[in-house]
Every structure is written in structure tokens, then in C-alpha cells.
Amino acid sequence: MAKTDSAKKKVLVLGGGFGGVFAAKSLAKRGRDTVDVELVNGTNYFVFQPLLPEVAAGGIHSSDAVVPLRQLLTGVQVRQAEVAGVDFAKKSVIVVQGSSRIPVELTYDELIISLGTTVDLSRFPGLPEHALTMKQVADAHKLRNHVLSCLEMADVATSPAQKRQLLTFVVVGAGFSGVETVGEVNALIHQAVRYYPNVTKDDIRVLLVEYADRILPTFAEDLANYAARRLKLEGIEVITGVGTKSATSTAVELTNGALIPTGTIVATIGNGPRQLVQALGLDMKWGRIQVDREMRVPGLDHVWALGDVALIPLEDEPGDDPQAYAPQTAQFAVREGHQLALNLLASVKGNDKKLKPFAYKSKGSLASLGTTKAVADVYGFKLTGFFAWLLWRGFYLSFIPGFQAKARLLFTWILNAFMPPNLVLIQGNAPATRYIHYRKGDVVFEPGMILDGFYLVLSGKLKLKIDNPDTDEHLVRDLGPGDHVGERMMVRPLLRTGLVEAVEDTEVLFVAKKDFLRFAHDFPVLRKYFEKYIEKNFGGQGKSFAPQGSEQQPEMEKSN
Ligand SMILES: Cc1cc2nc3c(=O)[nH]c(=O)nc-3n(C[C@H](O)[C@H](O)[C@H](O)COP(=O)(O)OP(=O)(O)OC[C@H]3O[C@@H](n4cnc5c(N)ncnc54)[C@H](O)[C@@H]3O)c2cc1C
DSSP: OOOOOTTSEEEEEEOOSHHHHHHHHHHHHHOTTTEEEEEEESSSEEEOGGGHHHHHTTSSOGGGGEEEHHHHOTTSEEEEEEEEEEETTTTEEEEEETTTTEEEEEEOSEEEEOOOOEEOOTTSTTHHHHEEOOSSHHHHHHHHHHHHHHHHHHHTOOOHHHHHHHTEEEEEOOSHHHHHHHHHHHHHHHHHGGGOTTOOGGGOEEEEEESSSSSOTTSOHHHHHHHHHHHHHTTEEEEESOOEEEEOSSEEEETTSOEEEOSEEEEOOOEEOOHHHHTTOOOEETTEEEOOTTSBOTTSTTEEEOGGGEEOBSSSSOTTOGGGBOOSOHHHHHHHHHHHHHHHHHHHTTOGGGOOOOOOOOOEEEEEOSTTOEEEEETTEEEEEHHHHHHHHHHHHHHSSSHHHHHHHHHHHHHHHTSOOOOOOOOOOOOSEEEEEEOTTOEEEOTTSBOOEEEEEEESOEEEEEEETTTTEEEEEEEOTTOEEOGGGGTOOSBOOEEEEESSOEEEEEEEHHHHHHHHHHSHHHHHHHHHHHHHHHOOTTSTTOSTTOOSOOOOOOOO
């Protein structure tokens, strides 16, 4: 651990994104003799979020969109740890770190909060469970694998409806990240499709859904219109003025009543505060920490905030006008980092009069549309098409911090310009336990399907139907909150014999087969409960709906 000089003030930076990194870098450079800087981040790398859509499309590797914090921040002590809480009175931060995950207290003289935001989709039923997001490197990875696995499954699908669902991709939200994601993912799919003999371009549907009247609301209208036209030319359906209402694992419902069958929903909406930030007890507005124009947290000495987590006024009386606050962009977070460092150093030296209010005018905006096209508005000059795309690449190449990261990114871009798309599907484990949202009428499972897991009803209602062809008996049962289905896999190892449908919109907790069986067999209380339950409800071994006798394989589907 680095030694600290007791004459120097200890500055603790929480968060290693754009805001935290650029504040720490500036402090280390300008305040070498005044402050010791430590930065705490959950990962040991900085994520260059604007490149995530390219990672999702496989255009670059995930390692090209991240920079190791230790190599990036010379002169700064970096700690990989999870911030768990702040005690402002004691001037200390609790972090959880190391292999033992023991909470540790870190003290500070000055605290900088730059923890960014998280994705909050809780207003949309089913979206938290079924939408993919675009915030972390892991999200981009997951999306890429998901898209490729949809193509793989569509190539062998026998039902046209299932194939259509697998080949429909919906991106929700048409800000920077939504537009760039839909453009890149569409490009990946269209490059990949020729390697899938049973999938044609006409089978594919890619949609961009935006609640506002136009896409890219932060861009000038003519540029946004160009972007919409360009996306449509690439075959993307651009739907504006329509929001997302709800989602299931098989469809997304829009506010205009349209129900789009899809297995892929990417949500780039719903920026919300992290639970930790909400629990700090600070004044919040629109989910962000309220700070003054110098980026100090009012009412607390020696606490500062910047980046997406902070609501930084650009005017003295900003009121409720969102335009009067710094937008949540990387460009602003970087400038805020520099200004905050200067203000903090002035404050530490007792020169409070030298503190400057944050003021910055955007130099412009750039958005890539995939397939070597972009829109750019830089210093008032508007550019579209290929040259805008070159500018986009040049700008982000210069913006990504660190020489190694720049060199690696440039090399990958050049190499990939001459390479076919990489279609390797690295299959991760499906999450064993997860929530699933079903819409009224959805089939949860049907006879002949592989037994994949156990379902616990949390809300709504399911209907279970089992037919016994030998005795012509039928079992019908409603399953409400607290009821469950799938437990018979304890005694039947292979295929489902029952049909389960949602008779209302229903939320279930799904536990994968392997995990359920471990628990149900090895936890005596559970084992007894389920044995009794099966005996009572299905007649036990050798009776009408008994588990044995159902292990025969159903007739195999014809492969295409
Ligand atoms: C897909 C995408 C594309 C974008 N494209 C653009 C673009 O083209 N141009 C542009 O200007 N902006 C763009 N943005 C927005 C830009 O990336 C953000 O405004 C910027 O990242 C905000 O920086 P930040 O430091 O406030 O937060 P973040 O970059 O989110 O950093 C927060 C950091 O805090 C860490 N953290 C959070 N909680 C904890 C905890 N409890 N313990 C430890 N560490 C924690 C996180 O791991 C993270 O490293 C894009 C964003 C996305 C998601």
C-alpha cells in the first residue's frame, strides 16, 4: 500500500468512470504537493462506454473498450473495492474488498462522489427481467452472444412463429446509446446472415422504439432526421412517439397497443440512481445529487460530486429547466473532472474565493449509425455520412485515455476492416434463478419439452393441465401466488407431460433444474415437503398422474 504524507490532504474518489478518472488525474497532476489521491472502483478498469455498441457488434474486443485504472492513473492509489456506505460525520467510507469481502473503513479529508447511474426499468412490467441493457462491458458481451444464439436457434427452428420471434430484435430508446446499438447490431446481423442457410435477410426485423417524437433528441432536427432515414435504409424500423409498456420473454408491448413477438429487447432507457447513492441521505432531484455550481454538496463540508450522479447547475437560478443543468455525457464529465480538481485544490489551500462555477459549452455531438455512417455536429458544423463517421472514429480514438488503449483500438479497427465478422458464440451459463414475466395467454411449457426447472408463482395465475392418455383422465389446476409447478422432475428425469399457461399476467421465480434438484434432494425439509406434495396432488407413484410412465420420448420433430 502506498505511503501517505500526513501533511497532505487525503482525497478519496468514489467511482472510476469519466468523472472520477479525470478528476483524479487532474488532482494527481496539479496537486502533487498538496493532496494524496485514492480512487475506489468496483472493477480494476475504466469503461469507455461510447464504444460498448461496437463491442456488442463484435467490431472490437471488450479489452479495446476498457483501460486498466492502475496504468491510467499514475500518482493515484487505486483500490478495487465495492463502496458500501459513507459516514459523513466521521468522514469515512465503508468498502468491501479482497477475497474475504470484509468491510473496511477508509477515512478522507475530501470526498468526491462520481458513482454514475444505474439502469432502472422498474416502471415497465417485465422489462427488468427480460431486457438486455447497455452499461457495462458484460452487457455488451451478453448482447452479442444473445444475438448470435438467436441466429443459431433460428437456423434450426421448425415453427415459423418461433423463427420470427427469434429474428425480431427491438431496441428501446433512441438517444446516443440506443441509436448506436441498433446500428451496430443490425450491421452484425446482416453481415452474419449469409453463414446461416435457413435464415434470409427478409426473415429479420430490427426495430428502434422511441417515446419522443424523434430520435437523437439532443441533436439538431435535420441531423436526427438524416439518422432516421439512414437507419431505415439499412432496414431498421424506426418507431417514434410510442413508448414501451411491458415485456415478457416472448414479446414486447408498446403504448399504442402493438404487441411485437421478440426474444430480444435491448433497453437503453431508464437511467436511475444507484441504491447506495439513494441511501446516502443527500438532497436529490431527478435521481441526481444536488450540488452547487462549484460541485460542492450543500450542507456538507469537503464533499463534492460530479458526472452522471450529480445535478450541476449551469446557471445561478436553474429552476426546473433540465437544459440549465450539465447533461449526463462523457464530454461534460471530463470537463467537470478538471474543474472540480481545480476547485478542490483551491479550497484545500484556503483560497475559497478562487473556486469557479462550472461552465462549459458542448463542443458538439457525434453518433455512429453503424455501416460506416454517422452524424456529427461539431463547433456548429454539421456533417453526415462517411466523413462524419471518420470524424466519430478520430474523435473517440483521441478521447480514449492512454496510448496503449489508443494503439490497440486503432489496430483492431484496421484489422477488422478486412476481416469477416467473428461469429464465435461463447455460451455463458444461463442465470439459474431468475424472475420471468408472462402475459395472459403465454405458454409457460407444454408436453414434450425438456424439464428445465421449477416455477414458483409470485403474482397472477397459471393453469396446469395434464392428460393421461391411458386412462383418459385430465387434471386441471389453477396456480396462484405461492403455488408452484415443476417439482415432479424430482421423480421424472426427462420430459414435461403437462401444459402450463398464464391465465393472467403472471410473475414467477424460476429455479433451474440442477439447482432445484440439489436443494430438493439435499435439504431434508424440502425433500419431505415435495414428496408429500407430489403424493397428495398427483397421486404418487403408480397412480393416474404419477411421474413414472412418462419418461417415454415424444415423437421427434422433423429437422429442417
Ligand atoms: C452505451 C453508451 C454510449 C454512450 N455514448 C456516449 C457518447 O457517445 N458521448 C458522450 O458524451 N457520452 C456517452 N455516453 C454517456 C457517458 O458514458 C456517461 O455520461 C459517462 O460515462 C458518465 O461518467 P461517470 O463517471 O459519471 O459515470 P460512469 O462512467 O458510469 O462511472 C461510474 C463508476 O462508478 C463505479 N461504481 C458504481 N458504484 C460503485 C460502488 N458501489 N463501488 C465501487 N464502484 C462503483 C462504476 O463501476 C463505474 O466505474 C454513453 C453511455 C452509454 C451507456
